Structure formats: structure tokens, C-alpha cells
Amino acid sequence: MRIGVFVCHCGSNIEGTVDTATVAKASLDFPEVVYATDTMYACSEPGQDGIIQAIKDKNLTGVVVASCTPRMHEPTFRRAVERAGLNRFMFEMANIREHVSWIGRDREANTNKSVDLVRIAVEKLRRDAPLIPSKFSVNKRVMVIGGGVAGIQAALDCADGGLEVVLVERESSIGGKMAKLDKTFPTVDCSSCILGPKMVDVAQHPNITLHAYSEVDSIGGYVGNFQVQVKKRATYVDWELCTGCGACMEKCPSKKNPDAFNEKIGPCTSINIPFPQAIPKKAVIDPTTCRQFVKGKCGVCAKVCPTGAIKYDMTDEIVTEDVGAIVAATGYDLFDISKVTEYGGGRYPDVITGLQYERLLSASGPTGGHIKRPSDGKEPKNIVFIQCVGSRDKSLDRPYCSGFCCMYTAKQTILTKDHIPDSQSYVFYMDIRSPGKMYDEFTRRAMEEYGARYIRGRVAMVYPKGDKMIVRGADTLAGTQVEIEADLVVLAAGAEAAKGAPQLAEKLRISYDKYGFFMESHPKLKPVETNTAGVYLAGSCQGPKDIPQSVGQGSAAAAKVLALFSKDMLESDPQISRVDIKRCVGCGKCIMTCPFKAIKEVEFRGQKKAEVIETVCQGCGICTSTCPQGAIQLSHFTDNQILAEVNALCQS
């Protein structure tokens, strides 16, 4: 092998504390190194040209670049050596920036350590073999999980791009939280007026198949070829026949059930269509309250339904959808306010969440758009809003900011004034977080034009006195205690990961953070990708986001899917595990340990053997350390290579 070593200055990033010329010179003593030099910026165009030229001039067959972390530039340099005619895996990187120059000041020690890291890289490179990716075909259908505004946007963009889309929504209608909102900041336009048309587009788009009231049961396969089992939950109504006329809802005698769409501040019937603009507009029976199920007699809806759609004996159904990519857009849920016992949410009817307040403001809500407080239906005059409930609070294990509640609280004070001109809103806040176009102006308008009184400080407790709620808190700007007699208290409950998010992440084989939000592949540069190829994220399933951000991500995820599907064939990463069939004893330990289910059992001449499914293996290498026979080896990271690196280090 003829190895060339390139030691990068990274301007002064590395050269400042590492003598790169000395490192290059020392490299010439390593086996099979025939050329070594230092270079100003290896990743720049002249830097890459220098590498390519040297490969040609010196007939190099392998290259080591000693520079920065491979996470950023390994692909850059692999492409460069490939342009010079080498296999892209005949390349190694030594990280002398993050691992050396940025963490130590002693130039001599740093130089010596850099020499060692190059020595290690050379020993690994000497045992590298050219690897050729294999190609496989792509199924150009995409599944979007979650039909909130982010999922709707992703589905529409993909469908407009010519892809077949399968949209899976857990509730009986798409729309997510946005469908429950009255108006939206910062323009105060009606939420259902801007969301409604998009929902109708979903229903009417020839490329979109919608599975509502459904959930993902299991996911198999890999990028380009996923098989997803979708569980269509029993609705007890044949949706082919149901016309959404609502005759059943009028006659259903079981009328006093908490209405989930109205955030449980209004009642609904056991057979229900959640809201007038629902897509699909179909009825669902709740068997936990329906008299036919609970008491075994009623059957009123079956009698009144003009199309005979009611089917009490319906069961869950599983359908399989084959898709090539998946967009997760499962959104968020609200923090449970009853956990903040000092505010009495869940105990006192007039302490409600912001989302419940949206339903009180909405013309399609339980009060027809008149603000009436839950306890006695009276119109409130003094309304206290408390921000950051279940956000920015370590004691509740919710240290993060939910991002949109400062804005929606400001919006709600404006709407309150519009609804009840002689009302007074008070807002307890920690600080106002309103970055964004026209956002800070919006919160100022709430204070200056609409007279909302903003009090900086936390509320210590809320308790009832007569028919008022006493809100006691601190005004930290005035340095005093304040007590406000409120008629209604609205808590800006923070955002949490959607229920079931961790379980879905495990099915998708993507990571999630300790709060259950899905993890993007890179917090800055890959915001909608995940660490599983072919799975993308959109909206607040990744972390709290407002509507503009969620929609932006929906479009971004769609662009990623369209780019992926722009090729007919995909290349698989050849850095995967392979089984040496002679050594494998068929014990199956690797099968149990592989987190990606990438190893299967096969029969070979009557004997059990393990076999790696090329396209599923993610190259994590866990199996290689499990196999008692050393029979399974990760290409490009074989045991021999790792031991050679250790040897090189120990002998230096």
C-alpha cells in the first residue's frame, strides 16, 4: 500500500497548538507511508485538489487526513479520494482538532498526541478493504403519521409532488390541536378558516389515502421498503355508508359524556362527530359510554340512521401498507395541570387550560363562542392568565420552555377584550418569549392597545373564596405581593410529548429525548432527518413548535422525501456487519442483541446460521461484541483493525 498523510492547520485552530509540520514529518516513519505534508485548509478547494494531485503524482492507494471530527468532513474527503480514482473507503481520518488542539494548550504534548493519532489511523488504513455499496429499488409511497397541521402540510406537499401518500391519524378527524383553536397569532385569523381548506384538500386529493381513527401497529423493513401494519380501530359505524348527517347524534340518549374535542368542558353524545368541519366527517361510537355496549340495550342510532351504517359488532382491523419513507408528525399533548396542586387545576372548575379557553372562545365550542365559566356559566370579568405552568420548572421535570404559550396567552387576552369589552385580563409571566416576525409587536399590542395587565412574577396559589378565585402571587418588579380576585383562571399549560410517542419511536427505531420528543439527526443541520434512514420528522413531535414552524417542517420533510424518491435505486451503506459462515455456530445471540432486527436465522446445509439483512443493518457493531465465536464482523471496523489500532497506541 502507498499511503499519503495530510495534516491540516485549520487556519490557527490546529496549528495554534500543534506543530503540524512535525506531525507530517513523523508520519513518514510509519509503515507504508510514502508521502506526508501539512496543509492550510484540507477541506477547502485547494486543499482537496492538493490531495487529489498527490494521489495521482505519488500513486497513492490510501489517504489519511489528520484534521477535524469525521462527523463533518469525512464525506467531503471520501468524495475527494473517489474523484482521484480510489475506493472511498481507502480513507481514514485522525481527529486532531476536537480531540487535541481544542482541548490542550501544551504544544509539545499536543504534537506528540497528534502523531499517535495519525499512527493509529495508518494502522487502520493498512487493513481497510475497498467496499462497494449495493443498490436496491425504492417504493415511492410515503406514510405520514399524525394529521395535525404539520402532517397535513407534509402529506399535501408530497401528494402535490406526485407521490402516493398514506396518512394515519389516531383521532376520528385530522386537524390536531390547530382545529381546536379559535384564532391564531400573530394575525388573529380564524384557525378553522385557514386550516379547513387544507383539510378538505387532504380529503379530495387523489394521491392521499386517509386512515383516521387508526394507529401504527408495527413497522418492518427499511428505507425504500417499509411494511407498516396499521390498526384501524373499530368505530362501530360503517364509514362507507355514514354520510355525516348527524341524525344519530340528535337522538342518542347518552348525552352527558366528556367531549374530548372540547377538552372535556362540554358534553357530547356517545355517538359523535367531533366538530362540523371534521375530515372525514364520520360518526364514531364510544363503547365505554354507549348504552348498547354498557347496558346491552338501546339501539336508537341504528334505528334512526338513514343509511343503516351502525355496526355494533365491528372489530379492529389490520391493514398493511408498503411505503418507502415515513414522516412522523404526531405533535404534542398538554401538561397535566392537576400536577401543580397549588393552582388547583382539576379540583376547581374555574381553573382551566389555555386549550380549554380556546374552546370557550370558539364559535363552534360548547358555549357557542360566548365566554362562560364552567362552574356557573357566568360571564367572567376578571381573568387571570398564568404562564409557564408545567414549563421551565425543574421541580416538575419540565425544564424546557414550551415556546408558544407566551404568544397564545397574549392572543387570548386580546380575544377576551374583543368578547367582553368591560373585562380585565391579568397575566403572570416569568419573561415574555416572543421572538419571530411580528411577534413582540403582538405581545405589546396586548398590553398597550388591549390593556392586559402583565405582572412579572410567579403565582404561589389559587384558591376559591365565595364565587371568586383568589390568585396570590408576587410582583417582582414592584417587589410586592399581589392578590387578585378572579372570575376565571387560565393556565398556559406547557407542551409535552404526545401520548405514546416513546412507543412509536421504538417502532420507528428512532431516538427520543428524556421527555419523549423525537430526536432529529443533527440539531442544526439535519432538523427533519432522524438517525434511521427514510424516517423524517415534522412539527411539534420533535419539540414544541408554533404553527408557522410546524408547517415549515412539514414542507421540509416533504422535500426530503421527494429528494429521496428522485432516485429509482438507493445505495446501501456497505459499512455493515457480515457473518463468516464457517465460524458461525448458529447460537442466535446476535439475533437477540441487534437493536434493528437486522439479523435473521437461515439454514445452510442443514445447519442454523445467522445472516445479516444488508439493508436493515445500521452498522452499530453491537452484534460483533456479542458473538462468542467472533463470526460476525463489521466491515471497515473489524476486530483486526481495532486491535491493530490499540497495538499501535500501546507500542508508541
Place this chain on the structure above:
Amino acid sequence: MSEAIAYYPGCSGLGTSKEYDTSTRAVCAALGLSLVDIPDWSCCGSSPAHTKDHVLSAALAARNLQLVSDMGLKAAATPCPSCLTNLRTANHRCEAAPFKAKVDKLLDDPYAGGVNAVSVLQALTEMVGLDTVKSAVRTPLKGLKVACYYGCIMNRPPELMAFDDCENPMAMDNILAAMGAEVVPFPLKVECCGASYGIPRPDVVAKLSGKLLDAAVGVGADMVAVACPLCQMNLDLRQGQVNRAGGTNFRMPVPYFTQLMAVALNIADEEIGFSKLCVDPRPVLSKALAVAD
């Protein structure tokens, strides 16, 4: 089924809250929870010691905890939340070895550790249990509207006290409900009564305790049940001061919750000790129970 726990009455149990002590002993005996006195117990360290010197106050507490350990017991119950705070704080602080070394230096007999301190309320909840309480009732407190007031330190800080919800505790509510009382939802359960400000700033106590009494009247309570000698004193003994300061006219009985339990368990009057209270609960009690009949 007699379970045993060491019993630490605290100094007020011998004086200002004697009726809390006698009713606690009688109730526990009736419910099969055996309270074993700690021989030669001494100050828990909560009085002036803890404001001056943490080591001294922990040493005072640890002496008692070690006495419990010598008895071969692992836990002590105390009716007084102040004692409880101090015993638990001492335990917590002694988890740090350097601190414990300083404490042990002050003690003849170093503290071996591992003795848990709980409130009588916690012991009744966890060692006796609501089912037993319920089945032991002889005279249900039917028709009696009780507001349960826990005081501000009974469950706080939550990491230290590690029992019940610190903002909306329910243990006393549950026990008195099990005894048949109509427990009214009392919003100021854990608000401060003014505590020891009664001496330097009686005006503060008059205001804070006044709020509590006002809230209790507001929710229609016949009486306020308490679990703390100091709260009891502020709400009961100082009720006259509260009335004078606020121009109010409260006549709210403030018995210990154990006294109400004792009534339901048909325990003798001397042990219940209603005569020790300033606002006598007996007229209201007999009226409520009679109406219910």
C-alpha cells in the same frame, strides 16, 4: 395485630398540647398501634438551637434517635410537626459524613443512623390504614363539617417530609372522612398561621390566622381540625385577638384531629381533653351529631 413504634411526644405534648398527647395515645391504643415511650427523651433541637447552630440542633435530635435505636426500633412517631421537621432534618444532614462526625462529637453515644421519624398522621395512615380506622368507628362523626388544616410545615419541604402532597395533602381528610365526618374542601390547608410570630408580632398572626378562620367559615366548616400544637394555639387561644384585630366574631372550635378520632372511637372524655381548648367544640359537636341522627 399490634404494631410497635417509638413515641416522641415533644415538649408541647407535656404542656400546651397535653390533650393532643392523651388523645393520640388513646386513639393509637384503640387502633392496635402500640406507642412505646422513649426513656429519658430530651429536646428535639427545634427551639432556639436550630436558629443558632445546626450541629447542636442535629445533636439534640440525634440523641433521641439513638435512644430509639437502643430500644431496637427503627421508627419514631411524633404528633408535633416541628419535632418531626427537626428529627428528619437531623437525619438528612447526618447523611453527610463530616457533619455527622461533628454531631457525634457532641454525643456520649454516637448516632448509629437508620431511625426514621414520621408524624402520627403518617403512622396512622400507613401502619394502621383507612380500612382498620373505618371498621373501628363506634360513633360516626356524621353531619360534622370539618375543615382539615395541616399547617405549613407538616409536608414541607416535600423532599424532606416525603409524605402526602405538599400543596394539597389528603391524609387527615381521608382519616376523618373514614370516621364519618363530612370533610369540606378547605383551600388554605397548608397556609401559614403566623407560627411563632405570636410573640414578637401578634398583628401578623392575627392577620394570617384570621384569613384561615375566615376561609373555614366560608366553606361552611363547623370546626377546623389541626395536627400542630402551634397552629392550634394561634387559631384557638388567639381567636380573641384575631377577632379584636379584624373586627370579626369567630367562634370556631379548633380541635386536634386525634380528638375527633377519639370521639368516634368512644374514648373517655378525660383522654379526649376537650376542656383544655379555648373554644369548646362540644356544643357544636353534639348539635351536628344530633341533627344527623
